[in-house]
Amino acid sequence: MPTIVRAFAGSLADAEGLLAVERATFDESPYSVAQIRAMLSRGPGGQQAWLALVDGVVAGFVAAFATHGLLGPAWEIDLLAVHPDASGQGLAARLIRAAAAHGARLAGRARAVVAAENERSARAFMRAGFRDDGRPCRxxxxxxxxxxxxxxxxxxxxxxxxxxxxxxxxxxxxxxxxxxxxxxxxxxxxxxxxxxxxxxxxxxxxxxxxxxxxxxxxxxxxxxxxxxxxxxxxxxxxxxxxxxxxxxxxxxxxxxxxxxxxxxxxxxxxxFGWLVARLPLPGVAASLGATVTLGAGNA
Ligand SMILES: CC(C)(COP(=O)(O)OP(=O)(O)OC[C@H]1O[C@@H](n2cnc3c(N)ncnc32)[C@H](O)[C@@H]1OP(=O)(O)O)[C@@H](O)C(=O)NCCC(=O)NCCS
The missing domain is CATH 3.40.630.30 (Gcn5-related N-acetyltransferase (GNAT))
Structure with a gap:
């Protein structure tokens, strides 16, 4: 079965799969499967997620939402995680690009906060088309x-x-x-x-x-x-x-x-640092579709 990246479909199974990956990585979410599902089902203006599935099993996810500050809207790539068993296959960059395709309809810029020592995450963002904005922060x-x-x-x-x-x-x-x-x-x-x-x-x-x-x-x-x-x-x-x-x-x-x-x-x-990008990312068409599927060639 191929590896696919698609939008969170609103099912309990999707929420369960996402939470299982969160537990295997950050392990910080205080929310239940039902709460995660509700949070991700508030429509195009609300928080959105994309899943990476390997052989039909959720192996990674990214969650993103728009903020509207004084300088205009920003697409926040907020949480990114790939299960350790599926790491090193480029899934993170594919997830980021799927999220960015959606965000391009909502904002002209995207950003993410990444720990300075998290080289792996930074490289995934850079592979997806982001750059370090060169403003180290605490x-x-x-x-x-x-x-x-x-x-x-x-x-x-x-x-x-x-x-x-x-x-x-x-x-x-x-x-x-x-x-x-x-x-x-x-x-x-x-x-x-x-x-x-x-x-x-x-x-x-x-x-x-x-x-x-x-x-x-x-x-x-x-x-x-x-x-x-x-x-x-x-x-x-x-x-x-x-x-x-x-x-x-x-x-x-x-x-x-x-x-x-x-x-x-x-x-x-x-x-921590900011990984930033102008949207749309080069080669990634803006998309609001519910079933964004990117092949390995996009990663
Ligand atoms: C960070 C994370 C999402 C990366 O997922 P992934 O699918 O394994 O990432 P990729 O396979 O796309 O690899 C990303 C890059 O890191 C590189 N890499 C792999 N192992 C690495 C290591 N030990 N140190 C530095 N870079 C490494 C890969 O070669 C790749 O770089 P490239 O695209 O230039 O070849 C995943 O490791 C994870 O969930 N970590 C725990 C949670 C986390 O840190 N999330 C991000 C918070 S911002």
Whole structure:
């Protein structure tokens, strides 16, 4: 029987197969087969998965979803796993390309977070057409409820939701995407210190196969106090929303943000990098079909 890569078909058997591979690799998902199935069955705008089957048995999967941040949509290749018994056959790159074919309809760029020491995963992404963006980061996470709420940095600092994009435009690395706000899943908080603008934080809410959480997508602050207040406001929001996790990819060299997060109880998971690509990938037509099947020639 050939090896095929196809979209998750919504069956319990598919969800079971996916979870079995997750158990054999990450082994971190707190979700049941039924929950995984429900999460992956929310339609084209929701989280999607693709499976690699060897002799009819699920041997690998990739899960991806779109986020809509200030700079526009991104296709997040979130989880990638191939069962150890099926590794080394190029299945990972085929899965990534299948996911990217779908993502090309939803976003002009794709990205993935890969641990610096995970050469195998990085090579699979590069074989699929991604590149390392050359911005090494430290991945920090915080689990709300694991620390007492720290005291607010001072009465002169206030944090509130941004009323409009114009409040943060001057701090952005590029032009904001028209219509970025309001957008479900995107929160923009601004800090004021002594009544003057002092920074912002951009938060993306995500539901992955491992946790429900928030990513600190970008944060700019003119003072340490404002930075601390913005992170605290993000933590308070995550705790109030019952989220499992809040994470941040902190670029190497951003010492002030690293220090602020560590002082507020974030822990470092180590060095990670971004693997990025423009969509569509060369040679991969955009596809929203439910049965994406790529032959070995595409890998
Ligand atoms: C990472 C993972 C998905 C790769 O799956 P895979 O199907 O075995 O990958 P491939 O067969 O496509 O091999 C990927 C590349 O790594 C190379 N490789 C194989 N063994 C390697 C090793 N020990 N060190 C470095 N590279 C290695 C392969 O030669 C291939 O490179 P190439 O395409 O340039 O030839 C799989 O090993 C896995 O599930 N690991 C555990 C979970 C994980 O780390 N997921 C990724 C998180 S981002």
């Amino acid at each position: 991945l920090l996470i915080h689990r709300p409820g694991t620390h007492d709420a720290p005291s607010w940095p001072g009465p002169e600092v206030a944090v509130r939701p941004a009323a409009s994009l114009s409040e943060v435009e001057g701090w952005l690395a590029g032009p904001p995407s028209p219509g970025a706000l309001p957008r479900e899943g995107l929160s923009l908080l601004v800090a004021e210190e002594g009544g003057r603008p002092a920074g912002y934080v951009e938060l993306l809410d995500v539901q992955t196969l491992l946790y429900r959480g928030t990513w600190i997508e970008s944060l700019v602050a003119t003072t340490d106090r404002a930075r601390t207040a913005l992170v605290q406001a993000a933590l308070a929001r995550a705790a109030a929303g019952g989220l499992d996790e809040i994470g941040a990819m902190v670029p190497e060299g951003d010492g002030p943000l690293l220090r602020a997060l560590m002082s507020l109880g974030f822990e470092s998971l180590g060095e």
